[in-house]
Every structure is written in structure tokens, then in C-alpha cells.
Amino acid sequence: MKDRVAVIGIGCTKFGDRFERSYEELICDAAFEAYDDAGIDPAQIEAAYLGTYLPGSGGGKAAVSLADALRLYDRPITRVENYCATGTDAFRNGCLAIAAGTYDMVLVLGAEKLKDRGGRGIPRLGHPLLARGNTAPGLFALAANRYIHTFGLRRETLAKVAVKNHRNGALNPKAHLRMEVTEEQVLKAPIIAWPFGLFDCCPTTDGAAAAIICRADLAKRFRKAPVLVKGAGLAVTSGRPYFDPTFDYLGFRSTQAAAQQAYAMAGIAPSDIDFAEVHDCFTWTEISNIEDLGFCPKGEGGRLEEEGQTALDGRLPINPSGGLKSFGHPIGASGVRMITECVVQLRGEAGKRQVKDPELGLAHNVGGPGAVSCVVVLGRG
Amino acid sequence: MKDRVAVIGIGCTKFGDRFERSYEELICDAAFEAYDDAGIDPAQIEAAYLGTYLPGSGGGKAAVSLADALRLYDRPITRVENYCATGTDAFRNGCLAIAAGTYDMVLVLGAEKLKDRGGRGIPRLGHPLLARGNTAPGLFALAANRYIHTFGLRRETLAKVAVKNHRNGALNPKAHLRMEVTEEQVLKAPIIAWPFGLFDCCPTTDGAAAAIICRADLAKRFRKAPVLVKGAGLAVTSGRPYFDPTFDYLGFRSTQAAAQQAYAMAGIAPSDIDFAEVHDCFTWTEISNIEDLGFCPKGEGGRLEEEGQTALDGRLPINPSGGLKSFGHPIGASGVRMITECVVQLRGEAGKRQVKDPELGLAHNVGGPGAVSCVVVLGRG
Numbered sequence: 001m002k003d004r005v006a007v008i009g010i011g012c013t014k015f016g017d018r019f020e021r022s023y024e025e026l027i028c029d030a031a032f033e034a035y036d037d038a039g040i041d042p043a044q045i046e047a048a049y050l051g052t053y054l055p056g057s058g059g060g061k062a063a064v065s066l067a068d069a070l071r072l073y074d075r076p077i078t079r080v081e082n083y084c085a086t087g088t089d090a091f092r093n094g095c096l097a098i099a100a101g102t103y104d105m106v107l108v109l110g111a112e113k114l115k116d117r118g119g120r121g122i123p124r125l126g127h128p129l130l131a132r133g134n135t136a137p138g139l140f141a142l143a144a145n146r147y148i149h150t151f152g153l154r155r156e157t158l159a160k161v162a163v164k165n166h167r168n169g170a171l172n173p174k175a176h177l178r179m180e181v182t183e184e185q186v187l188k189a190p191i192i193a194w195p196f197g198l199f200d201c202c203p204t205t206d207g208a209a210a211a212i213i214c215r216a217d218l219a220k221r222f223r224k225a226p227v228l229v230k231g232a233g234l235a236v237t238s239g240r241p242y243f244d245p246t247f248d249y250l251g252f253r254s255t256q257a258a259a260q261q262a263y264a265m266a267g268i269a270p271s272d273i274d275f276a277e278v279h280d281c282f283t284w285t286e287i288s289n290i291e292d293l294g295f296c297p298k299g300e301g302g303r304l305e306e307e308g309q310t311a312l313d314g315r316l317p318i319n320p321s322g323g324l325k326s327f328g329h330p331i332g333a334s335g336v337r338m339i340t341e342c343v344v345q346l347r348g349e350a351g352k353r354q355v356k357d358p359e360l361g362l363a364h365n366v367g368g369p370g371a372v373s374c375v376v377v378l379g380r381g
Numbered sequence: 382m383k384d385r386v387a388v389i390g391i392g393c394t395k396f397g398d399r400f401e402r403s404y405e406e407l408i409c410d411a412a413f414e415a416y417d418d419a420g421i422d423p424a425q426i427e428a429a430y431l432g433t434y435l436p437g438s439g440g441g442k443a444a445v446s447l448a449d450a451l452r453l454y455d456r457p458i459t460r461v462e463n464y465c466a467t468g469t470d471a472f473r474n475g476c477l478a479i480a481a482g483t484y485d486m487v488l489v490l491g492a493e494k495l496k497d498r499g500g501r502g503i504p505r506l507g508h509p510l511l512a513r514g515n516t517a518p519g520l521f522a523l524a525a526n527r528y529i530h531t532f533g534l535r536r537e538t539l540a541k542v543a544v545k546n547h548r549n550g551a552l553n554p555k556a557h558l559r560m561e562v563t564e565e566q567v568l569k570a571p572i573i574a575w576p577f578g579l580f581d582c583c584p585t586t587d588g589a590a591a592a593i594i595c596r597a598d599l600a601k602r603f604r605k606a607p608v609l610v611k612g613a614g615l616a617v618t619s620g621r622p623y624f625d626p627t628f629d630y631l632g633f634r635s636t637q638a639a640a641q642q643a644y645a646m647a648g649i650a651p652s653d654i655d656f657a658e659v660h661d662c663f664t665w666t667e668i669s670n671i672e673d674l675g676f677c678p679k680g681e682g683g684r685l686e687e688e689g690q691t692a693l694d695g696r697l698p699i700n701p702s703g704g705l706k707s708f709g710h711p712i713g714a715s716g717v718r719m720i721t722e723c724v725v726q727l728r729g730e731a732g733k734r735q736v737k738d739p740e741l742g743l744a745h746n747v748g749g750p751g752a753v754s755c756v757v758v759l760g761r762g
Contacts, residue, residue, distance in 0.1 A: 078470055235457065237448055254455070
């Protein structure tokens with residue numbers, strides 16, 4: 001698949017409390033921005049993929065509600081769901097459909113309305129045998145505590161991740177929580193699930209993002225410098241890592257495996273990556289993920305954060321967009337939103353949050369929690 | 382994609398009230414039967430697709446619960462959802478992943494537990510503005526009544542579809558309702574939504590099905606006569622046909638469009654098809670579908686049924702398996718189960734329900750209701 005698929009258009013809504021826009025409206029806002037960005041008419045789209053985790057009551061509205069709204073008449077629209085890796089996996093499947101030679105141009109969408117779910121909210125995670133506390137903060141905190149015990153990580157280091165990502169997000173007009181926070185604010189925030197205080201957790205967010213991809217050999221018709229898909233990987237590991245007796249609570253094998261698949265396809269090493277959008281649902285998750293992605297040995301992620309290596313002007317900027325932490329996390333949208341950030345950065349159009357002259361960017365989702373990861377590597381054409 | 386993907390293994394559970402087997406167990410029953418049928422080890426599977434419409438509470442358990450059970454360690458497993466077209470669309474995406482050249486061998490799964498959903502049941506269908514009656518029987522009955530009014534179809538003809546499909550299903554050890562019914566029984570059954578009596582409706586069913594596909598050029602290593610994928614199409618039409626002012630209530634454009642895509646890819650005409658597994662969620666749906674698939678002009682489907690042309694020994698056998706009507710309809714499983722029937726028939730291994738010497742078979746799902754259809758054409762290698 002390497003170098004056979006190009007991204008020629010992107011779109012992303014303002015993330016946040018979007019009570020004033022419906023699910024379909026958010027998707028259209030992102031899609032029509034992408035149509036315009038690519039300079040195409042919807043009639044040129046031959047197939048679409050939609051990443052949504054919770055499409056409303058019992059599977060309610062998803063692909064079938066979109067044909068008219070997106071001006072995609074009688075075309076294929078497939079919904080992909082893979083927990084918090086939904087968005088990147090939708091993108092991966094769009095790329096496979098192009099690489100198959102069946103479609104020349106595909107629209108990839110990610111969208112979620114999390115604030116409008118009435119009393120239902122996000123369902124409990126984890127295994128049915130797990131009782132109280134099997135929420136995302138609870139389960140990621142279990143791993144974070146073990147990690148802290150093993151490597152001596154301090155809450156001050158976790159707080160630095162939040163400070164950095166909010167600093168980046170404050171530069172981003174589309175971020176949900178567009179504000180800086182201080183290390184003191186993060187440390188003094190109410191505890192959600194120790195060691196995570198409120199500012200260690202990403203918010204609950206509405207939003208949608210879109211990417212238009214096409215055959216790489218056709219891409220120059222639409223853009224002078226299209227961004228190319230270099231590699232993609234998806235890995236599902238043990239049903240629930242928390243029930244796997246070999247799980248060490250120090251990181252997620254799914255991320256390691258998905259990254260290996262993507263690097264092998266791209267023919268690169270982790271050290272070739274210039275910046276990454278990484279799944280920072282909690283501050284600890286970013287630290288663990290950058291280790292699992294191979295950017296540093298296990299246990300040294302905190303040091304990278306402490307030394308500022310992951311800052312916008314650091315050696316390896318992580319989450320220049322603001323990440324899930326500040327940009328927000330509408331589950332199915334996040335992966336596609338990460339792709340749009342990678343494209344903006346690789347085009348050199350990120351303005352105040354521009355990473356210096358990047359060649360290769362990476363987008364990474366982990367979900368399940370921990371059971372599934374998806375990694376996409378994008379590069380300048 | 383034509384002739385580039387082969388089916389080398391299939392598996393299917395007994396369909397029915399499967400309270401004694403969990404969702405994951407049903408999937409494993411189907412998958413391990415398929416591993417055995419292909420003569421492969423799970424380690425040879427490089428990626429998997431899972432079609433499930435309602436994976437438990439709020440998106441609960443789907444792809445991430447399967448890795449260990451299926452012996453697929455650190456591999457990609459993607460859930461696809463597309464209403465009642467979920468199973469065939471999962472298969473279509475598995476085929477695209479092979480055609481992309483990224484994976485040599487892929488496992489496609491379809492599964493649903495509909496009997497274990499507690500008080501929740503199947504969610505209401507249709508548009509949120511629709512109030513009472515927006516169930517599957519209610520919405521399909523709206524179209525059936527208009528069709529009856531326009532073409533003068535009689536309930537006796539609807540009943541003949543049920544009689545035929547139950548006759549086929551009675552020959553099928555894995556069918557849910559493995560029994561024959563008489564025309565009188567069908568006509569005298571309690572009315573669910575006029576013109577549909579109880580026996581005009583498919584049952585609510587648990588079940589799982591599996592197919593193993595691989596690169597066509599590698600297929601002969603595994604089977605002397607693999608079945609080839611000739612074409613596939615997916616079409617999403619107007620968000621809800623019932624809200625489209627141009628909808629004539631006489632059939633579904635999504636089926637017409639998906640069939641055209643599949644026929645064009647295969648380079649065939651509808652008249653080349655030797656038998657078809659068609660989405661007979663209600664007796665009327667089969668009649669309308671065989672018209673939309675191009676097997677006869679609109680309004681003449683009833684005559685084909687009346688004349689016995691769709692019987693096992695007829696000109697164009699429809700639903701030799703027993704169809705959704707008798708075999709059952711675990712939503713995400715049905716499309717993959719149809720693929721397994723096509724393969725069994727094309728191999729000439731269908732025993733008492735064998736269609737005479739078929740070269741080309743077709744599997745068709747419609748969902749939404751009516752908004753999405755998926756068509757797959759399979760042929761002898």
C-alpha cells in the first residue's frame with residue numbers, strides 16, 4: 001500500500017460542546033470543508049468510510065443517514081467501529097479500498113456526538129465481570145499506578161504532559177479546551193481516579209473530521225504536493241489486557257504490534273518519525289504510548305516529557321494539535337482528526353503550532369482499553 | 382477485484398435460539414469450522430473482518446473480544462456495520478483488503494445474538510420523526526401495501542414464498558425453523574403488520590458464519606476448486622427512502638445500484654446468475670428484490686414465484702438455503718451465511734437442496750430499511 005494512496009483534502013469541525021449541530025450536520029461541515037480543500041465535487045467521490053463508535057440508540061443512525069446530506073448518491077458508505085481506534089481504522093480501510101484498485105477517490109469520515117447522549121453517556125468499558133470502576137479513567141489509572149510503582153514516575157511529570165498539550169491546543173482555533181493550564185492547576189485539580197486529576201483526563205467532546213484520499217498517481221491533478229500514506233497497521237491483542245495473566249500494566253502490546261506493522265510497510269524505523277499525534281486520553285497514556293511506539297525505551301517516556309523533547313520546538317513534537325487532552329476526543333472522530341493534523345503539518349500550514357520542516361508524521365489510536373491500536377504513517381509526497 | 386479473491390473455507394453454526402452459546406463461542410464455532418474446511422492453521426490468517434450490527438450494550442463487545450478466542454494474536458480485526466447489509470459488507474471489505482495486496486489471507490465473520498438482549502430487543506428503525514409502528518414489519522408492510530395496490534399482488538402469492546423457503550430450509554440441518562409450512566398455515570397465521578402474517582416474517586435468531594478468503598493465485602494450494610469472487614457492490618441511497626419524496630414504495634434503489642456495481646465488476650448480466658441468496662426478511666421483500674436485482678421486470682416477481690421458477694428445481698432457484706425466512710436472520714451473520722451457501726452450492730456439496738450445476742451465485746442483503754444494499758457475485762474458479 002506504501003505510496004499508493006494520497007491525501008488530497010481535509011476538513012475538521014470546531015471540537016467542543018456542539019449542541020447546536022446534529023451528528024449529520026457536523027459530518028457535513030467536515031466533509032464539505034474537505035471537498036473544498038481538495039477542489040472536488042462530491043460526485044467525484046466513489047466510496048466512503050465512516051468511523052463512529054456510538055451512533056445513537058442501539059446502532060441507530062450511521063452510514064444510511066448520510067447519502068443525501070453528503071451528496072453521495074447510490075455510493076458505498078461503510079461504517080467501521082473499533083473502540084477508540086475507530087477513526088484511524090476507518091482511514092486504514094479507505095486506503096485499502098483505494099489500493100485494491102476498486103475506487104479512485106474515497107471520503108473518510110470520523111464523527112461522534114458524545115454530549116447529546118441524554119442519560120446514557122458512554123457505556124462502561126472492560127469485561128462484564130468487572131464491577132464498579134470499570135470506566136476509562138479507572139482502567140487506565142490501574143496501569144498508570146503500576147507504571148508509577150515500577151518506574152518512579154511522579155504526578156508532576158504527568159502534569160507536564162497536560163501543560164504541553166494545552167499550550168499547543170491554545171494555538172489551535174478548533175480545539176475544545178483552547179486554554180493554557182499551569183502545572184499547579186493540573187496538580188491541584190480534583191482527583192478523578194488516582195493518579196489522574198481532572199486535567200489529566202481528556203474531555204467529552206462532539207466533533208467530526210474528514211479526509212479525501214485518492215490513487216497516488218492521480219493526486220497531482222488535485223494538489224501540487226499531496227501527502228502520501230506510507231504505512232498503516234492495526235492490532236487487536238488479548239480480549240481484555242486486564243484479564244490477560246501476562247499483562248504487565250506497563251504499556252499496550254497492541255500499540256507495539258500496530259506500530260511494527262506500519263513501520264514495516266513504510267520501510268522506516270521509529271527514529272525516522274518527525275512528529276506524532278498520539279492517543280493521550282490520559283496524561284499517562286501519552287507517556288506510555290511514545291514508548292510503545294518505539295520513540296524511546298520503556299520507562300523513559302517521562303524523561304522525554306520532562307526534558308521538553310516532545311514540545312512543539314523539541315526533538316520529537318508530540319500532539320502539536322493539542323491532542324485529545326486539549327483538542328477533545330469525540331471517539332470516532334479523533335483518529336481522522338489526527339490525520340488532518342498530520343496533513344496540515346506536512347503541508348507546512350499549521351501556523352503558530354507548525355513543527356519545523358517535517359517529512360514524516362504518525363497518527364496513533366489505542367482503545368479497548370489497550371486491546372486495539374491503529375497506527376498510520378504519512379509523509380511528504 | 383474480479384477473480385483476484387478466492388473463498389477457500391467456510392463455517393456456519395446452527396442458527397436458532399442459542400441461549401447455551403455466548404456471542405464469542407458462536408463466532409469461534411463458525412471460525413474453527415472454516416479453519417478446518419480450508420485446512421489451515423489460525424496463524425495463517427493475516428487480518429479479520431467482523432460483521433455485527435448490535436454488539437451488546439452500547440457498542441460493548443465486538444472485535445476486541447475475539448483475538449485470543451480466534452487465536453489471532455496481534456492481528457488486525459475490524460468491525461463493519463451497515464444495518465442488515467452488515468454481513469455482506471464485511472465480506473466485501475475483506476475482499477478489498479486482499480485485492481489491495483496488503484494481506485494474503487483474511488477471515489470474514491458475521492455474528493449476532495438477538496435472543497439474549499434482555500428487555501432491550503432490536504431498536505426501533507427508521508427516522509426519529511416516525512413514531513409508533515416504525516418497526517421492520519411496519520415499514521416493509523408500508524411498501525408491500527403500495528406494491529399490492531399497484532400490481533395486484535395477492536397474499537396467496539406472498540404465502541408461496543414462505544412455503545418455498547420453508548421447504549428448502551427443512552432440507553437444511555442448520556436452519557432455525559427447520560419445518561415445512563402449508564399455504565393455508567401461512568394465510569391463517571396471526572397478522573403482524575398487514576399484509577404480513579407471522580409466517581411472512583423471518584424469525585429473530587442467534588448465529589454466526591465465517592468465510593476464509595485468500596489471493597486467488599494462492600488458492601489452489603488450499604483447494605482444488607476454489608470459489609472466486611466475481612463482483613461486489615454496495616449502495617447507500619437516500620437517508621431514509623420513506624422520507625424521500627421520489628420513493629415509489631415499489632422497491633429499493635439501493636439494491637438496483639448495488640447489483641449494477643457488482644454486475645459491472647463481474648462483467649455479467651443478471652440473466653447469467655444461476656441461483657441467488659436474497660434478503661427475504663419478509664415474503665414481499667423477496668419478490669421485490671428479485672425484480673430490483675434485474676431477474677425480471679418490476680411487477681413480475683410474483684409471477685416467477687407463482688410459476689415455481691424460483692424453486693430449487695426451477696429456472697432460477699432463490700434462497701436454496703431456506704433464506705432468512707426459514708434459516709433465520711441474526712443480522713450481521715446473515716450476509717456471511719449467504720456467502721457460505723453460495724460456496725456450498727458452487728462446490729456441488731449442498732446435498733438434497735443442491736441447485737443443478739451452477740456456475741454463478743449471488744448473495745444480497747438490504748437494510749436500513751431499504752437505504753443500503755450489498756450484492757456479492759461468486760463463481761466457480
